[in-house]
Amino acid sequence: MQKSLHLDPAKCTGCLQCEMACSYEKLGEFNPSRSVIKVFTFHEEGRFAPYTCTQCDEAWCLRACPVDAITMDMSTGAKIVIDDKCVGCKVCTISCPFGTINYVQETGKVAKCDLCGGDPECAKACPTEAITYIDANATGYDRMKAFAEKSLPSANTSA
Amino acid sequence: MRHVIIGAGPCGVVAAETLRKQDPDSTIILIGNEPIPPYSRMAIPYFLMKDIDEAGTHLRSDDFYDTHNIQYLGHAVENVDTDLKVLTTDDGTEIPYDKLLIAAGSKPLLPPIEGADLPNVHNCWTIEDARQIAERSHSCLEVVLMGAGFIGCIILESLAKMGVNLTVIEMGDRMVPRMLDDKAGGLLEKWCIEKGVNIRTSTRVNSIKEEDDVMIVELDNGETIQACTVISATGVKPNTEFLKGSGIEVDHGIVVNTNMQTNVANVYAAGDVAQGKDFSTGNYEVQAIQPTATDHGRIAALNMAGHLVEHNGSVNMNVLDTLGLISHSFGLWMGVEGGDSVDIYNEEAYKYINLRFGADKEEDVLVGASTLGMTQHIGVIRGLIEGKTHLGVWKSRLMKDPTRLMEAYLSCTQELDNVV
Numbered sequence: 001m002q003k004s005l006h007l008d009p010a011k012c013t014g015c016l017q018c019e020m021a022c023s024y025e026k027l028g029e030f031n032p033s034r035s036v037i038k039v040f041t042f043h044e045e046g047r048f049a050p051y052t053c054t055q056c057d058e059a060w061c062l063r064a065c066p067v068d069a070i071t072m073d074m075s076t077g078a079k080i081v082i083d084d085k086c087v088g089c090k091v092c093t094i095s096c097p098f099g100t101i102n103y104v105q106e107t108g109k110v111a112k113c114d115l116c117g118g119d120p121e122c123a124k125a126c127p128t129e130a131i132t133y134i135d136a137n138a139t140g141y142d143r144m145k146a147f148a149e150k151s152l153p154s155a156n157t158s159a
Numbered sequence: 160m161r162h163v164i165i166g167a168g169p170c171g172v173v174a175a176e177t178l179r180k181q182d183p184d185s186t187i188i189l190i191g192n193e194p195i196p197p198y199s200r201m202a203i204p205y206f207l208m209k210d211i212d213e214a215g216t217h218l219r220s221d222d223f224y225d226t227h228n229i230q231y232l233g234h235a236v237e238n239v240d241t242d243l244k245v246l247t248t249d250d251g252t253e254i255p256y257d258k259l260l261i262a263a264g265s266k267p268l269l270p271p272i273e274g275a276d277l278p279n280v281h282n283c284w285t286i287e288d289a290r291q292i293a294e295r296s297h298s299c300l301e302v303v304l305m306g307a308g309f310i311g312c313i314i315l316e317s318l319a320k321m322g323v324n325l326t327v328i329e330m331g332d333r334m335v336p337r338m339l340d341d342k343a344g345g346l347l348e349k350w351c352i353e354k355g356v357n358i359r360t361s362t363r364v365n366s367i368k369e370e371d372d373v374m375i376v377e378l379d380n381g382e383t384i385q386a387c388t389v390i391s392a393t394g395v396k397p398n399t400e401f402l403k404g405s406g407i408e409v410d411h412g413i414v415v416n417t418n419m420q421t422n423v424a425n426v427y428a429a430g431d432v433a434q435g436k437d438f439s440t441g442n443y444e445v446q447a448i449q450p451t452a453t454d455h456g457r458i459a460a461l462n463m464a465g466h467l468v469e470h471n472g473s474v475n476m477n478v479l480d481t482l483g484l485i486s487h488s489f490g491l492w493m494g495v496e497g498g499d500s501v502d503i504y505n506e507e508a509y510k511y512i513n514l515r516f517g518a519d520k521e522e523d524v525l526v527g528a529s530t531l532g533m534t535q536h537i538g539v540i541r542g543l544i545e546g547k548t549h550l551g552v553w554k555s556r557l558m559k560d561p562t563r564l565m566e567a568y569l570s571c572t573q574e575l576d577n578v579v
């Protein structure tokens with residue numbers, strides 16, 4: 001059974017442990033600005049929303065890459081950036097309609113969530129179960145993904 | 160079924176890949192006009208800067224074509240006979256097809272300037288061009304770049320990094336006039352000048368002469384610049400000459416319908432050579448951008464394989480990195496009549512964001528944007544434009560602070576429970 005990240009804004013307290021864990025896993029340092037999961041703050045409502053790549057089926061980033069630097073991890077379904085191949089052209093960053101693949105000026109390459117190879121650190125670090133890694137079918141995550149994708153007319157063109 | 164694809168850029172390669180998935184038993188022939196494996200022009204600047212070797216520019220790994228049973232030929236196509244359904248390459252080989260995809264891309268325009276055809280005036284379009292520029296610029300002190308459009312700006316960085324004294328001549332009144340407005344283009348120019356690049360906007364090259372291996376570039380402002388190499392990046396046009404007499408309708412590019420079909424049965428066109436549907440205007444235009452090329456290629460291939468799939472139109476969008484300053488444009492970045500717009504312009508920080516909203520029933524829908532100095536979550540601009548997302552309360556919040564785009568996006572496209 002394929003697992004996926006389930007993000008539940010209602011449970012998020014904005015503690016940013018996920019961003020700390022993500023950057024520590026990827027960079028070996030606590031640097032939330034480089035985390036590929038981000039918590040957004042809604043001041044008016046006093047709410048928070050964790051957000052990262054949904055590993056969408058359309059894989060806009062993968063399809064747009066001119067040098068085949070983004071591939072799919074068959075075991076997790078994650079779309080993964082191969083640093084050695086990425087030239088930093090940024091075409092994927094404008095192609096992804098979810099805004100979840102970003103250019104990193106320090107490295108000259110793009111970065112996105114790779115599900116930590118199937119053991120995502122953000123989910124382990126989250127103290128309130130706002131981020132969980134569970135069976136894809138059992139989550140409302142699919143609904144969230146579908147909701148985002150149905151807003152895009154050209155998402156319907158895959159046969 | 161015998162599928163033939165003319166053009167081995169991103170569009171042709173994505174089409175071949177899609178066809179192989181959809182039609183496992185078909186014959187697929189991919190024809191590029193250079194005798195090297197299919198590569199990406201997007202990667203040329205990085206090749207020029209020696210960030211990557213030549214293999215790093217390749218669109219797919221070199222065994223991809225064999226493992227996917229795609230025959231790759233490195234020859235120019237000289238003629239297409241749509242009655243006999245056969246094309247002829249420059250070595251006289253005749254290749255019959257059942258379904259044909261023309262994804263021949265574009266080629267650089269030679270500016271109508273005396274001396275533009277001198278051997279030391281180079282385009283920077285092919286790997287071979289890049290090899291020559293790299294060789295020539297090695298011992299070079301002065302380089303002149305004609306054109307500060309998208310392609311000019313993409314190679315500007317590689318040239319500047321070679322340590323040459325670089326002068327850029329642009330006839331428009333600002334840099335990248337077809338992608339950036341006055342403020343963004345002006346800020347980019349200031350940035351380049353600060354980085355030591357000489358920029359001349361609203362300036363034309365009158366003539367280029369060569370004397371004793373020195374190129375003499377005469378400008379219309381009376382200035383004369385001596386250089387050892389002149390690079391021309393004054394625009395591109397669709398590669399359609401070889402279609403003369405084929406009966407395939409060509410306007411600015413090849414005319415296609417929403418199934419990427421031309422006016423001739425069994426002939427499709429896609430990518431930079433095709434006049435595809437623009438998402439924002441609904442008009443059929445040559446966009447000549449990478450994401451559109453791959454969209455076109457995939458949709459054309461699906462239709463060739465017998466799936467009736469419509470192209471809803473591609474959002475025109477660009478991203479550019481000029482000596483470390485990153486700029487973007489999306490959709491109707493110049494705005495629409497009756498639509499609101501908001502911008503934040505910070506000259507010292509080299510930051511700019513401009514949002515454009517629609518009119519009437521779409522007054523709370525984002526229709527275009529341009530940015531300078533932003534790199535995070537930039538793709539949601541595409542998401543909001545293409546989703547025609549009604550921003551509701553977030554429209555007025557964005558009018559006060561356009562940098563809150565990501566919050567607006569999340570609120571309007573994700574189910575955030577109680578979050579309005």
